[in-house]
Amino acid sequence: MNHCIPDFEMEDHSSIPSISRLNRFKKPSMPEDEIMELLWQNGQVVVQSQNQRSLKKLPPIKFHDADQPGSKEIRSSSSHHQQQQQQQQSVTDHLFMQEDETASWLHYPLSDANFDKDFCADLLYPSSSTAVAPCATSTAPPPSLGRVPQLLVLASATAMAPAPRPPIPPTKRKGLESTRILNFVNFSKHRTARAEQSGPSNSKSVVARELTVVDSCDTPAMDPESGASQAMPSCTEEASGGDNNNTCANMSGAIAANTQSAGASLGASKDNLATCEVMVTSSPGASSASAEPTAQKPVQAEDRKRKGREPDDAECHSEDAEFESADKKKQSRGSTSTKRSRAAEVHNLSERRRRDRINEKMRALQELIPRCNKSDKASMLDEAIEYLKSLQLQVQMMSMGCGLVPMMFPGVKQYMPAMGMGIGMGMVMDMGINRPMMPFPNVLAGSGLPTAPSAAHLDPRFPMPAFHMSPQVPAPDPSRLQPNNQSDAMLNPLGMQNPNQARIPNFADPYQQYIGLHQMQLQPPQCRAMAQPGSSKPSTGKGHENVENHPSGWSIIF
């Protein structure tokens, strides 16, 4: 990320000023001077001429040879700008104009091989993920066009029709021009940084960005939009890239703050990355929520982007200043220490962002967990783990119960309860707890009956499942399968066991279950051994020794 213009210049092999060089890079290598747009249509990358809107297939490497005579292309692009944006005041100031182009380029999604702002702009502006665009574009165009699909996904995600050349409002432009330079600087830095990184690092950064992006996209608060936000990972992928976090986050954050007034913009209050995420997610969310202002969206997006850019610029300035000063230092001294300090800065920033993200998610998790009053991360995570397990168990139980009710076994009325319970329990045990058989009986006990040897009672129940659930549930264990009569016999004792006691533990309370879980230690061998005597004695009565010898939730239940 510390690559400032010098790095950027290193890439360029001409003496043209870097800005114009960027423009040149942006230019497509199309023979004609018209602006080509890279669009994602029907799952394919197509190249569209802005002027003619003719569709062309985009060959993968086509845009690589962007080293066409820059000036000519620049002119044409700039003129194109003027057409589309209706006021290209920058004509007077060539530098600024190019800067504008560059600035508009900033908004374009990342184009690996070609920073053709036109197609980028079209891609981005139609989509409300404009905030992402700057971030995306800020990532230098890696040589491979593999990124293009990401860009296109950006466009497709937002499902916006390609808009005309990015309408960087001229008025705003003026104001932003100076700031854009800084953005551009960031861009170049990012770009050069990116370019400097080799392919592997690129892919790694992309992957890292993907990871981070997924996180950013899926902010907890954006649950309704999570679906929509799924499409954004690729976008934010660019945006939340390591080096670009600052810029992108700033920009997108500001944009988010400006744009989405809906609840989606809650992220605006968070750090930049969060806002970036919110913005990204909120844009698709907004677009999905309100289909109407699609036409307005590009304009809005642009406006937002403009507005966002201003605060962004302010924020970027600080960071740009950091980078720039660092760069200058580096330039002046040319020592590695400044580079290291800069790297450390960058690292700290990205680390801070990452931590913020994690903290945010921890808070969200904490809200989800009932009765969670822990403040430290470790215990909270512990509780989360337990709660998750109990929830899983509960869902299992309930689905068992759902399947259980219609399965009334005819003619075994007195055994019904026991049967139901036992069957359910047995089933659950067999089904759900492949690894730890244990928890089930304890869970059933629910009310926290401490049952160390609870496993013992498990076994008599084992045969039960066979009997009713065969159609429903795979017989857990053939050895446990027993003929119905035997099962009935088994049930007898069970049914008789503890009719007075609270039969039905409260499964619904996950924590109760958990308590049981934790207390439970299964001893399958013991169970098996127990089962034998149990099955051999189909006698009824509470005093059934087998069962009674097993202090456990099972007996309590039944």
Next chain:
Amino acid sequence: MSSRRSRQSSAGVSRISDDQIIELVSKLRQLLPEIRDRRSDKVSASKVLQETCNYIRSLHREVDDLSERLSQLLATIDADSAEAAIIRSLIM
């Protein structure tokens, strides 16, 4: 889950708890059905937390759904039967 361990200069306490956190996150990861199958070395803590939140929410929804079904079932059977008791316990 990247550089916390490497920061030696940080407080030792935080380093310890960082390891705890890493362990817990990995435990969480085991529970999450989606992440479990993927290669686990590249999943960030943030992602795990996010997936956990999502998973918990989906489990909540499922529980609600099942509760509804169970209550419907409860209506169809004899309220005094054992099954009803079972179902009631499940729903609670």
